Each structure stands twice: as structure tokens, then as C-alpha cells.
Amino acid sequence: MNALTAHSRDTPQFYLTAPSPCPYLKGQFERKVFTHLVGEQAAPLNDLLTHGGFRRSQTIAYRPACEGCRACVSVRVRVDDFLWTKAFRRNRAVNCDLVSAEVGVTPTSEQYSLFRAYLDRRHADGGMVDMTVMDYATMVEDSHVRTGLVEYRRRGPDTAINGRGAGPLLAVALVDRLSDGLSLVYSFYDPDAQDRGLGTHVILDHVARAKTLGLPYLYLGYWVDGSPKMDYKRRFRPQEFLAPAGWTLREGE
Known part of the structure; x- marks a missing residue:
């Protein structure tokens, strides 16, 4: 394997999907940014991307990148204080x-x-x-x-x-x-x-x-604001959500 090939395999490349109907909010369209999780760096990359709001599906890590909509919010439960x-x-x-x-x-x-x-x-x-x-x-x-x-x-x-x-x-x-x-x-x-x-x-x-x-x-x-099928996630508290400034405890928790 030459140096260029090794570099491209270990350095994630990100792609953007075309718009498609949103499965959670009627009348909305979704786009996703995604990258591949392969090779020796897959595990630490999955860690890093999950902390940044990505989800894994097989060898793909993705997160919403919708135009004009920020309804999808990454959430995690604080285990010790559950x-x-x-x-x-x-x-x-x-x-x-x-x-x-x-x-x-x-x-x-x-x-x-x-x-x-x-x-x-x-x-x-x-x-x-x-x-x-x-x-x-x-x-x-x-x-x-x-x-x-x-x-x-x-x-x-x-x-x-x-x-x-x-x-x-x-x-x-x-x-x-x-x-x-x-x-x-x-x-x-x-x-x-x-x-x-x-x-x-x-x-x-x-x-x-x-x-x-x-x-x-x-x-x-993801918890999706406005989607009844995702509202159950709010019950598991205390819960943090990923805001622009980082992971933040929900108000009142």
C-alpha cells in the first residue's frame, strides 16, 4: 500500500447526501453528512464522531445536515445519576x-x-x-x-x-x-x-x-423535536443534549 492510499484510508472523508423525505417530520426533507468507519482507526473515530453527534450504521457514521432544520438532537443519559x-x-x-x-x-x-x-x-x-x-x-x-x-x-x-x-x-x-x-x-x-x-x-x-x-x-x-415516535427518549433522565457549545444538561434536570 503506498503512502497516498494509506493516508486516504486513515483520514476520514466526509460526504453529503441528496435531500430525501424526512422519516420523522411530515413535509420536511433530510440530508446527512457521512463518512466510512473502516481500518484500524475505525474504533477511535467512532468514539470521536459519536461525541460529536454522529450515529453508526454498519461501516457508516452519519449525522443530520438538513437545511433550515435542527430538530434532530443527540442525547445521552447520565448513568451514575439516573x-x-x-x-x-x-x-x-x-x-x-x-x-x-x-x-x-x-x-x-x-x-x-x-x-x-x-x-x-x-x-x-x-x-x-x-x-x-x-x-x-x-x-x-x-x-x-x-x-x-x-x-x-x-x-x-x-x-x-x-x-x-x-x-x-x-x-x-x-x-x-x-x-x-x-x-x-x-x-x-x-x-x-x-x-x-x-x-x-x-x-x-x-x-x-x-x-x-x-x-x-x-x-x-437522536431525539427529534416534534416527532411523537421519538418523544419516549425524554423519559430517561438526567439527560444531556448536544448543543453548539457542547454537551449540555437539559434544563430542570
Whole structure:
């Protein structure tokens, strides 16, 4: 590899997408700035860009760059000061029979079946609804950063020995490990288990995981002002948002 090729591989090049309909705000158009996360510098670059408001999707790091709109705001939860509300404690009690286990980055047919059911029932009009099993495998495996899957199942007879649950798969989270926190890349769960609040449970579990690992933050991606489907993220407090002057604690928190 010559010096020019090595330089271009290790130095990120940024690109801007063409305008496309916004998936969160009706009548708006989105643009994104993105770069590739490849090579030996992918992990530290992912750290740096996440701190700057980027999100990861496979080997791409991106952030909104929309003209005249700043509704998308990067948010992260302060783990050490997390407020365990009555609703959160109740969610943990309802799901006390569940066990979460890290399973590496090996996609399975069982995961895809759950992923497919989740999309069809919860996001039938979303941009991911046409993803095939190969697309799902690529989403999981195509990464040059420290990432992994966490599976959620009911507690089984051997849980005390192997640390894993048993029975049907109820939820899955794809999570990146950063220098100062965990970043929830994507999660999905059984749409028939509505009484469990599994989406909330996955976030609460990763608050606890980050605290156990001694990591101060849990990155939740973008909160979108004016989008009801993203408003749930405001419930996880205290929360910082990325402002022009840097990460800032939300008022009243």
C-alpha cells in the first residue's frame, strides 16, 4: 500500500447526501453528512464522531445536515445519576424473570424472525421494512468497531450456571462499546409482549450495564423535536443534549 492510499484510508472523508423525505417530520426533507468507519482507526473515530453527534450504521457514521432544520438532537443519559422513577422500577419488576446475555456478533435465524415480526407490526411504513435476512446479517456483522448483540430470554434452569436465559427470544439489542459509554445502535422485541414494556426494559438494562462497566453515559441517538415516535427518549433522565457549545444538561434536570 503506498503512502497516498494509506493516508486516504486513515483520514476520514466526509460526504453529503441528496435531500430525501424526512422519516420523522411530515413535509420536511433530510440530508446527512457521512463518512466510512473502516481500518484500524475505525474504533477511535467512532468514539470521536459519536461525541460529536454522529450515529453508526454498519461501516457508516452519519449525522443530520438538513437545511433550515435542527430538530434532530443527540442525547445521552447520565448513568451514575439516573432517576429510577416508579414507572421504571415497576418495569424492572415486571421483567425480573428476564435474563440478558451478550452473544457476540453472530446473527441467527431466530433473531431475524423476531426482527421481521417487530418491523411488520411496529414499523410497517419504515425504511427498514424490506430488509432481508442477508440485510440483517450485514447490519450486525459489517462493523470495524467494538460492538455486540445482547439477547433477552426468560430465566431458565441453567441460568445460574451459564448466565443465559431459556425459551423463546424476546428482545435483542445491537450495542457499541465506546470509551465513555454504551451506544444503543438498534433494538427490537416481541410485539406481542406489550405488557412487558420491552423497549423501555432494554434501555434500563443498558443503564445498569453501563454502570457496572464504570461507563458514565448511555447514548440513545437522536431525539427529534416534534416527532411523537421519538418523544419516549425524554423519559430517561438526567439527560444531556448536544448543543453548539457542547454537551449540555437539559434544563430542570
